Amino acid sequence: MPPKDNTKKINNKSNSNLQVVKPLKTKPYNDIDLNNWKLYENIKTGTWWEFSSREKKNGHSYDYHGNYIPQIATQLFERYTKKNDIVLDLFFGSGTSGIEAKNMNRRCIGVELKKEMVDYVSNKFSPKELVVDVNIIQGDSANPKIKDKILDRLQIMGSSSAQFLILHPPYDDIIKFSDKKEDLSNCATTEEFYELFKKVAKNGYDLLEQNRFAALIIGDKYANSRYICLGFECQKRMEELGFVTKAVIVKNITGNEKAKGKTANLWRYRALAGGFNIFEHEYIMIFQKTKLKKVKIN
Numbered sequence: 657m658p659p660k661d662n663t664k665k666i667n668n669k670s671n672s673n674l675q676v677v678k679p680l681k682t683k684p685y686n687d688i689d690l691n692n693w694k695l696y697e698n699i700k701t702g703t704w705w706e707f708s709s710r711e712k713k714n715g716h717s718y719d720y721h722g723n724y725i726p727q728i729a730t731q732l733f734e735r736y737t738k739k740n741d742i743v744l745d746l747f748f749g750s751g752t753s754g755i756e757a758k759n760m761n762r763r764c765i766g767v768e769l770k771k772e773m774v775d776y777v778s779n780k781f782s783p784k785e786l787v788v789d790v791n792i793i794q795g796d797s798a799n800p801k802i803k804d805k806i807l808d809r810l811q812i813m814g815s816s817s818a819q820f821l822i823l824h825p826p827y828d829d830i831i832k833f834s835d836k837k838e839d840l841s842n843c844a845t846t847e848e849f850y851e852l853f854k855k856v857a858k859n860g861y862d863l864l865e866q867n868r869f870a871a872l873i874i875g876d877k878y879a880n881s882r883y884i885c886l887g888f889e890c891q892k893r894m895e896e897l898g899f900v901t902k903a904v905i906v907k908n909i910t911g912n913e914k915a916k917g918k919t920a921n922l923w924r925y926r927a928l929a930g931g932f933n934i935f936e937h938e939y940i941m942i943f944q945k946t947k948l949k950k951v952k953i954n
């Protein structure tokens with residue numbers, strides 16, 4: 657949370673109670689006052705994020721298998737958005753980004769493929785909020801035509817681009833969200849999943865304001881007795897589109913799993929017998945849409 661007061665006492669012999677107001681020192685992409693940087697103890701700046709439980713207050717609930725924990729949005733929005741900024745979430749699901757955007761005085765546009773999910777999530781917001789604060793679009797985020805619909809909503813909200821992009825795609829086919837052919841969780845192959853992911857990321861890139869940030873939340877998977885690194889493969893596609901990687905954060909997945917507790921022993925046995933390790937992490941990767949000079953690698 658930002659500090660309540662940006663005045664500092666000066667200890668001075670002539671006037672020990674003099675209050676000096678330091679000017680705010682902020683970056684163009686957040687409201688963090690760098691003149692008071694020590695007061696932002698809640699903001700995580702490391703590459704290991706551990707949360708002991710899932711936030712279930714302030715409109716949030718674990719009502720959708722596959723939704724991310726709200727604390728991720730809290731951290732990201734504080735670090736990479738300003739008040740009133742528009743967050744674009746191209747895999748909106750149960751609307752975690754929208755709820756937290758509203759809680760933090762940000763705005764949000766969410767795109768979700770499943771109509772029933774869009775109807776369900778719309779009930780979490782008032783009719784006025786659905787115009788002013790959180791715009792929800794039913795559609796395919798991989799289709800280039802979705803950009804026109806998003807641009808229409810951006811225009812209604814008084815902007816021509818989004819100020820932050822969130823991508824929390826299905827982790828390939830780990831959870832099957834629907835049997836629609838456009839659904840990234842329903843691809844015939846992992847290669848096809850990467851192709852669709854890149855199309856979504858391209859739409860996001862085009863709609864993101866220059867120099868602003870994007871976050872990719874994703875985990876890896878096992879298939880046919882081998883480790884498939886979905887995270888780094890998707891990162892590669894983001895870089896190919898022009899995004900610059902700023903951070904790769906590893907986060908514990910406590911609070912994400914529904915039934916693992918009951919089957920923990922079974923998984924442990926399978927791990928011991930199969931020579932693999934049980935997933936305890938996922939990634940939050942941070943990117944910037946910026947023109948950095950290409951690094952030469954000899």
Ligand SMILES: C[S@@+](CC[C@H](N)C(=O)[O-])C[C@H]1O[C@@H](n2cnc3c(N)ncnc32)[C@H](O)[C@@H]1O
Binds near residue numbers: 722724748827
């Ligand atoms: C991992 S979930 C996102 C959950 C969300 N972050 C939340 O907290 O509720 C992925 C979502 O992407 C949706 N999806 C899959 N393919 C899509 C596509 N082509 N366009 C839009 N949404 C898609 C799925 O229906 C699912 O709801």
